[in-house]
Amino acid sequence: MNSRSESELAFLSIEQAARLLRRREISPVDLVEAALARIEQASSKLNVFLTVLADWARGQAKKAESEIRRGRARGPLHGIPVSLKDNFATRGIRTTAGSKILAGWIPDADSDAAKSLAQAGAILLGKTNMHEFAYGITGENPHYGPSRNPWAPDRISGGSSGGSAVAVATGMGFGSFGTDTGGSIRVPSALCSLVGLKPTFGLVSTAGVVPLGASFDHVGPIARSVTDACILLEALDGKYPRGEKRPDYRKLRAGRPRRFRAGVPKQLYFDRVDHEVRELVEGAVKRFESLGARVEEVSLPRLEHGVEQATNLIVAEASAYHESQGYFPARAAEYGDDVRGHLEYGHKVLAVDYLRGLSARREIVEDFEAAFERVDVILAPTSPIPAPPVGESQVRIAGQRETATRAELLRFTRPSNLSGMPALSIPCGFTRAGLPVGLQLMGPRWGEARLLSIALAYEEATEWHKRHPHVT
Amino acid sequence: MNSRSESELAFLSIEQAARLLRRREISPVDLVEAALARIEQASSKLNVFLTVLADWARGQAKKAESEIRRGRARGPLHGIPVSLKDNFATRGIRTTAGSKILAGWIPDADSDAAKSLAQAGAILLGKTNMHEFAYGITGENPHYGPSRNPWAPDRISGGSSGGSAVAVATGMGFGSFGTDTGGSIRVPSALCSLVGLKPTFGLVSTAGVVPLGASFDHVGPIARSVTDACILLEALDGKYPRGEKRPDYRKLRAGRPRRFRAGVPKQLYFDRVDHEVRELVEGAVKRFESLGARVEEVSLPRLEHGVEQATNLIVAEASAYHESQGYFPARAAEYGDDVRGHLEYGHKVLAVDYLRGLSARREIVEDFEAAFERVDVILAPTSPIPAPPVGESQVRIAGQRETATRAELLRFTRPSNLSGMPALSIPCGFTRAGLPVGLQLMGPRWGEARLLSIALAYEEATEWHKRHPHVT
Numbered sequence: 001m002n003s004r005s006e007s008e009l010a011f012l013s014i015e016q017a018a019r020l021l022r023r024r025e026i027s028p029v030d031l032v033e034a035a036l037a038r039i040e041q042a043s044s045k046l047n048v049f050l051t052v053l054a055d056w057a058r059g060q061a062k063k064a065e066s067e068i069r070r071g072r073a074r075g076p077l078h079g080i081p082v083s084l085k086d087n088f089a090t091r092g093i094r095t096t097a098g099s100k101i102l103a104g105w106i107p108d109a110d111s112d113a114a115k116s117l118a119q120a121g122a123i124l125l126g127k128t129n130m131h132e133f134a135y136g137i138t139g140e141n142p143h144y145g146p147s148r149n150p151w152a153p154d155r156i157s158g159g160s161s162g163g164s165a166v167a168v169a170t171g172m173g174f175g176s177f178g179t180d181t182g183g184s185i186r187v188p189s190a191l192c193s194l195v196g197l198k199p200t201f202g203l204v205s206t207a208g209v210v211p212l213g214a215s216f217d218h219v220g221p222i223a224r225s226v227t228d229a230c231i232l233l234e235a236l237d238g239k240y241p242r243g244e245k246r247p248d249y250r251k252l253r254a255g256r257p258r259r260f261r262a263g264v265p266k267q268l269y270f271d272r273v274d275h276e277v278r279e280l281v282e283g284a285v286k287r288f289e290s291l292g293a294r295v296e297e298v299s300l301p302r303l304e305h306g307v308e309q310a311t312n313l314i315v316a317e318a319s320a321y322h323e324s325q326g327y328f329p330a331r332a333a334e335y336g337d338d339v340r341g342h343l344e345y346g347h348k349v350l351a352v353d354y355l356r357g358l359s360a361r362r363e364i365v366e367d368f369e370a371a372f373e374r375v376d377v378i379l380a381p382t383s384p385i386p387a388p389p390v391g392e393s394q395v396r397i398a399g400q401r402e403t404a405t406r407a408e409l410l411r412f413t414r415p416s417n418l419s420g421m422p423a424l425s426i427p428c429g430f431t432r433a434g435l436p437v438g439l440q441l442m443g444p445r446w447g448e449a450r451l452l453s454i455a456l457a458y459e460e461a462t463e464w465h466k467r468h469p470h471v472t
Numbered sequence: 473m474n475s476r477s478e479s480e481l482a483f484l485s486i487e488q489a490a491r492l493l494r495r496r497e498i499s500p501v502d503l504v505e506a507a508l509a510r511i512e513q514a515s516s517k518l519n520v521f522l523t524v525l526a527d528w529a530r531g532q533a534k535k536a537e538s539e540i541r542r543g544r545a546r547g548p549l550h551g552i553p554v555s556l557k558d559n560f561a562t563r564g565i566r567t568t569a570g571s572k573i574l575a576g577w578i579p580d581a582d583s584d585a586a587k588s589l590a591q592a593g594a595i596l597l598g599k600t601n602m603h604e605f606a607y608g609i610t611g612e613n614p615h616y617g618p619s620r621n622p623w624a625p626d627r628i629s630g631g632s633s634g635g636s637a638v639a640v641a642t643g644m645g646f647g648s649f650g651t652d653t654g655g656s657i658r659v660p661s662a663l664c665s666l667v668g669l670k671p672t673f674g675l676v677s678t679a680g681v682v683p684l685g686a687s688f689d690h691v692g693p694i695a696r697s698v699t700d701a702c703i704l705l706e707a708l709d710g711k712y713p714r715g716e717k718r719p720d721y722r723k724l725r726a727g728r729p730r731r732f733r734a735g736v737p738k739q740l741y742f743d744r745v746d747h748e749v750r751e752l753v754e755g756a757v758k759r760f761e762s763l764g765a766r767v768e769e770v771s772l773p774r775l776e777h778g779v780e781q782a783t784n785l786i787v788a789e790a791s792a793y794h795e796s797q798g799y800f801p802a803r804a805a806e807y808g809d810d811v812r813g814h815l816e817y818g819h820k821v822l823a824v825d826y827l828r829g830l831s832a833r834r835e836i837v838e839d840f841e842a843a844f845e846r847v848d849v850i851l852a853p854t855s856p857i858p859a860p861p862v863g864e865s866q867v868r869i870a871g872q873r874e875t876a877t878r879a880e881l882l883r884f885t886r887p888s889n890l891s892g893m894p895a896l897s898i899p900c901g902f903t904r905a906g907l908p909v910g911l912q913l914m915g916p917r918w919g920e921a922r923l924l925s926i927a928l929a930y931e932e933a934t935e936w937h938k939r940h941p942h943v944t
Contacts, residue, residue, distance in 0.1 A: 316823030323824055324831075347824055351788030352795055354823035359796075 009034040010171030011468055014228045015249070017174065018076040021068055028061040028068070028079030028123060031174075035081045035125055039172045042471045046153060047145035048166045050086050051094050052126040057081060060123040067121070076231050076249070078121030083167045083176040085160075086127040087134055088219075089208040090114050097210040098130040098160070100143045100334045101327050111208025113177050113219050113236060120235040125173045128163025134179055134212045135318060135339045136160055137187055137409040142336035146390045149191060150469035151436060155387040158188035158409065160212075164222050165192040170471050175223040175232045181212040181314060183382075183413025185220050186425040190382035190438020193427040193464065195229045195455070196222045198413075200445050201420030203238035213317035216417045225465050226426065226456040227252060233448065244446040253460075255453040262288050263298030263375035269412055272397050273384040280429035280437045281381045284458065288379065291457050298371045298378060302363040303415055309360035310418050312349045319346030361418050368419045372444035377454050382425040382438035384408055412440060422448050426455050427464035436464075481506040482643030483940055486700045487721070489646065490548040493540055500533040500540070500551030500595060503646075507553045507597055511644045514943045518625060519617035520638045522558050523566050524598040529553060532595040539593070548703050548721070550593030555639045555648040557632075558599040559606055560691075561680040562586050569682040570602040570632070572615045572806045573799050583680025585649050585691050585708060592707040597645045600635030606651055606684045607790060607811045608632055609659055609881040614808035618862045621663060622941035623908055627859040630660035630881065632684075636694050637664040642943050647695045647704045653684040653786060655854075655885025657692045658897040662854035662910020665899040665936065667701045667927070668694045670885075672917050673892030675710035685789035688889045697937050698898065698928040699724060705920065716918040725932075727925040734760050735770030735847035741884055744869050745856040752901035752909045753853045756930065760851065763929050770843045770850060774835040775887055781832035782890050784821045791818030833890050840891045844916035849926050854897040854910035856880055884912060894920050898927050899936035908936075 009030055012020070020026045036054055043049045064079035084090065087097040089107035091114070096102050110118070117124060129147045131139050139147035139162025147162030149155040150170050157166045161178025165188035168176050178185040180198040189196025197220045204219045211217055221232030230249040240246050245255075264270070264285060270278060289295050322328035328335070328343045335343065371378060385408060388395055394402040416423035421444055428439035439458075443451035459465055481502055484492070492498045508526055515521045536551035556562065559569040561579035563586070568574045582590070589596060601619045603611050611619035611634025619634030621627040622642050629638045633650025637660035640648050650657040652670040661668025669692045676691045683689055693704030702721040712718050717727075736742070736757060742750060761767050794800035800807070800815045807815065843850060857880060860867055866874040888895035893916055900911035911930075915923035931937055 312823065317827060320824040320827035324828070347822065349823040350819065351784065351821040351823050351826035352792040352819055354826055355789060355792035356796070 006034040006037055007171065010038055011224070013225055014076055014080055014174050014231050017080055018078070021079050022073060024069070028064040029058070031079065032057045032061040032081050032123060032125070035171065035173050038170055039125065042170055043172065046148040046150060046166050046170070047129050047141070048147070048163050048170070048172060049083070049126040050096055050098070050129050050144055050163070053093065053124055057123050057125050064121055064123060074121040075235070077117070077235055079123065081123045081125045081173045082117060083125050083128050083164060083173045084114060084117070085130050085164045085176065085178045087130060087179060087210040088113050088177065090124070090127065093127065095127065097134065098132045098141050098144060101331055102210070103143070109208065112205035114208065116235050116237050122235070128161070128167050128176060130163055131160035131184070132336050132339045133210065134160040134181060134184055135342055137183055137406055139188060140390060148390065149387045150471055151192065151434060152387065155389050155435070156191070158191035158383070158387065160184040161222060162188045165189055165194055165196070168194055168222050168224055169469055171468070175221055175228055177219060177232070178222050179209055179212070180218045180220055180417065181216045182410050182417050185218070185222060186382050186413045186423060186438070186440065187409055189222055189425045191387040191436060193436030193467065194222055194224060195226055195427070195465070196220065196425045197229050197233060197448070198416060198423050199233065199238060199448055200422045203240070203446070204236045211321050213314040214321070215317060216314050218417070226452055226459050230452050240446055245449040247449040247452055252453050252456045255449060256457045257292070257376065257450065257454070259292045259294065260377065260454060261375040262293040262295045263371055263378045264295055265300055265378060265380060266297050268300060268303055269380035272400060273381055274386065274397055276431040277381050277384060277386060277437050281439055284428040284439045285379050287458060287461060291461060296375065298375055300367040300371060302367050306360035306364040307415055307418065310357040310364065312353045312357040313361065315342060315346035316349040316354050319343050323347070364415060364418045365420070368421055369444070376443070377451060378442040380440045380442070381412055382440040384411060386431050386435035386437055416442055421445050422451055424451055424455055426459060429464055478506040478509055479643070482510055483696070485697055486548055486552055486646050486703050489552060490550070493551050494545060496541070500536040501530070503551065504529045504533040504553050504595055504597070507643065507645050510642055510943070511597065514642060515644065518620040518622060518638050518642070519601050519613070520619070520635050520642070520644060521555070521598045522568055522570070522601050522616055522635070525565065525596055529595050529597050536593055536595060546593040547707070549589070549707050551595065553595045553597045553645045554589060555597050555600050555636060555645045556586060556589070557602050557636045557648065557650045559602060559651060559682040560585050560649065562596070562599065565599065567599065569606065570604045570613050570616060573803055574682070575615070581680065584677035586680065588708050594707070600633070600639050600648060602635055603632035603656070604808050604811045605682065606632040606653060606656055607814055609655055609878055611660060612862060620862065621859045622943055623664065623906060624859065627861050627907070628663070630663035630855070630859060632656040633694060634660045637661055637666055637668070640666055640694050640696055641941055643940070647693055647700055649691055649704070650694050651681055651684070652690045652692055652889065653688045654882045654889055657690070657694060658854050658885050658895060658910070658912065659881055661694055661897040663859040663908060665908030665939065666694055666696060667698055667937070668692065668897045669701050669705060669920070670888060670895050671705065671710060671920055672894045675712070675918070675920070676708045683793050685786040686793070687789060688786050690889070698924055698931050702924050712918055717921040719921040719924055724925050724928045727921060728929045729764070729848065729922065729926070731764045731766065732849065732926060733847040734765040734767045735843055735850045736767060737770050737772055737850060737852060740772060740775055741852035744872060745853055746858065746869055748903040749853050749856060749858060749909050753851070753911055756900040756911045757851050759930060759933060763933060768847065770847055772839040772843060774839050778832035778836040779887055779890065782829040782836065784825045784829040785833065787814060787818030788821040788826050791815050795819070836887060836890045837892070840893055841916070848915070849923060850914040852912045852914070853884055854912040856883060858903050858907035858909055888914055893917050894923055896923055896927055898931060900934070901936055
């Protein structure tokens with residue numbers, strides 16, 4: 001075996017772990033045991049996993065160990081333990097989508113993301129807790145318990161990919177795939193001090209994912225560093241149009257532009273923001289200046305009005321899906337109150353309002369396109385607030401009147417679901433109470449490679465990503 | 473001048489007229505005067521034109537005459553008088569869309585189709601009557617009078633491009649552009665013994681057309697022969713994807729496949745059809761066999777159910793447009809009863825039903841794609857009935873129970889608006905009462921060139937297109 005502590009093993013970067021595996025200084029078995037020990041220790045307390053695949057993971061670890069020994073190593077994920085949000089279909093493995101309705105569903109085929117993980121040689125530890133049917137941003141699940149924040153367990157992890165974020169933050173695996181329809185990868189990443197990427201719409205297959213709003217659903221990685229996120233993204237095997245740059249984790253550092261233009265949408269993303277969040281994000285913007293960014297203000301004039309109109313699109317698509325499956329309204333009683341309410345609301349949306357939403361969406365895309373003519377990246381907070389307490393439905397931001405926590409948590413992430421352009425959340429500090437804050441980097445369509453390079457430059461200049469929550 | 477009678481001049485083919493113009497045996501002035509004489513004689517009786525541009529057309533004819541004399545001839549439409557449906561914006565020329573609401577609208581820019589006509593050197597005679605806002609298939613207009621069928625003036629011309637069809641049928645110009653959202657080019661072409669083409673969705677720009685349902689609106693030609701239709705289509709300057717064959721009227725004959733496969737969807741398109749229509753269409757299918765077609769039955773299993781579901785798409789898009797312009801419900805009283813009723817209905821469609829319609833539409837596309845794996849062309853009636861009397865809202869087909877005339881007239885054309893694939897109506901005979909019957913040819917996406925070649929083979933083997941209505 002090896003001399004490293006379980007905690008050291010659990011928090012290696014994927015690159016480090018892969019190097020040690022190749023040199024046979026450690027075995028996949030060590031990594032899986034370290035992760036399983038942490039799951040054993042804290043998964044129930046924090047409601048992280050809905051299904052743990054301990055035996056399966058141990059078996060896969062042995063297999064990977066033997067493959068690597070025989071010189072048949074695959075890429076950097078070979079032998080690396082990971083998790084999947086429970087809305088990714090996994091063949092022969094229960095897939096609940098965080099719902100009671102699918103509590104007994106055993107899919108007979110893998111989602112594309114599960115296939116990609118298997119092909120890369122990653123080892124699936126289990127399926128993570130999530131907001132019911134991914135239809136919420138808090139991660140509070142009435143059937144399986146709230147996904148709790150490892151930095152403050154009385155607070156939410158954010159959702160809907162809350163379990164995935166908590167698993168990665170606490171060393172229960174090296175990465176996870178989540179889904180993001182309105183912010184469900186980026187918000188829990190921000191609230192748990194992680195790197196979360198919503199890629200360009202259409203890049204990564206969503207086949208085999210229980211849909212929320214099919215025109216807005218994105219599959220993407222949650223990781224502890226920019227490089228780890230890039231390695232996970234590469235495993236997903238997205239198809240880039242000819243001429244667009246495919247991310248390569250080995251080239252991220254070299255791909256960093258020496259000088260670049262960063263846009264700050266002051267009006268929309270810096271008003272009505274928690275004072276500490278704002279300070280930390282403004283500090284990050286300054287840090288970018290010292291890293292070669294020319295910072296300028298950008299305006300997205302039709303965004304605020306447009307997002308309001310386009311919200312109809314997502315809720316209508318969700319209701320249409322649940323009706324088409326015979327779940328809603330037929331089995332309305334089996335939903336949690338919040339999701340049932342959203343489905344009822346979505347059912348009543350008029351087609352004319354849906355169509356108005358489509359027009360608004362086109363205007364949002366045009367606004368972002370115009371901004372990306374001028375700047376390489378847009379910088380903003382990921383969430384206007386740090387993680388609120390579990391169960392707190394209203395929030396007061398910067399001394400203003402109370403508003404709905406849910407709407408606030410989504411406010412800065414949803415625009416990128418409507419634009420279809422990539423957006424990344426990275427850690428940028430902690431409040432005085434020790435709660436993580438996320439910085440959001442938005443880029444133009446197919447711009448993942450450059451976005452990750454710019455994020456890596458910041459990460460290398462800071463220490464935030466090296467802190468891990470203390471879980472007892 | 474020339475020795476040809478006004479009637480001879482008015483019914484030349486575009487190719488013949490162009491040849492005579494080039495040889496200076498006739499002048500554009502002769503053609504315009506012949507057309508204006510016929511407009512003078514019968515436009516009011518049949519409610520053909522909403523705006524006649526006599527002075528403008530005479531001026532343009534002089535100009536074209538002088539250009540041709542100076543050897544500056546353009547293509548085959550140079551100096552040819554034509555008309556435009558009144559939903560194409562024309563700069564400085566009233567554009568009503570057949571409505572009271574736009575009765576005073578003078579656009580300050582041309583639609584793309586109007587620009588194309590001008591570039592080709594065609595001479596605009598005027599703007600033709602239509603179903604109000606193109607929202608109906610009968611051509612009965614409460615504000616400007618019903619567009620009457622020149623073969624039987626107590627009967628409808630069909631719509632919504634009724635005036636365009638009647639103008640072309642009666643020699644008031646050589647061709648016209650119409651729009652087709654559910655059959656509005658093909659149905660009046662069938663009912664008036666003309667060639668009408670709905671091209672592939674996306675081929676021809678609809679910029680500057682007052683929309684009905686933007687996902688289903690198509691611009692296309694109405695003409696007296698297949699070659700004329702092809703010449704008019706070419707003028708529209710559609711963009712084909714790389715590798716797809718662009719129609720060329722000089723190559724239509726050569727492009728005709730020696731042997732080809734023709735599909736007949738018996739179940740859907742030959743049930744509940746007027747006996748005489750059915751006989752004539754079946755006769756046409758036999759004629760195709762003698763021309764080298766291998767005829768087989770094709771099935772489109774999800775079409776019937778799908779069309780019903782997808783109808784929601786068009787009505788919702790129409791209501792959304794009229795609301796976005798502040799016409800409806802604000803000015804509801806200014807609409808005719810039928811259009812107001814459709815707009816009210818469309819306003820109530822739920823987004824979930826719209827989304828179900830989108831799924832149904834995808835299935836319709838798949839069904840047609842599967843059929844076009846097996847056959848080159850699908851043959852069917854354009855309309856299950858010949859032109860019904862003006863004002864007759866119910867119809868009894870083949871002795872079955874009464875159904876809505878409007879729904880029946882649309883039944884065979886709407887599927888191609890949903891599939892987005894090209895469809896053509898050509899004359900295939902007359903009932904014993906002397907009413908024209910249309911044969912519909914449907915082809916795969918971007919298949920206009922082959923569709924027109926196949927249609928030309930039939931046209932050359934028949935005489936139907938040589939008959940013209942006697943207008944007194």
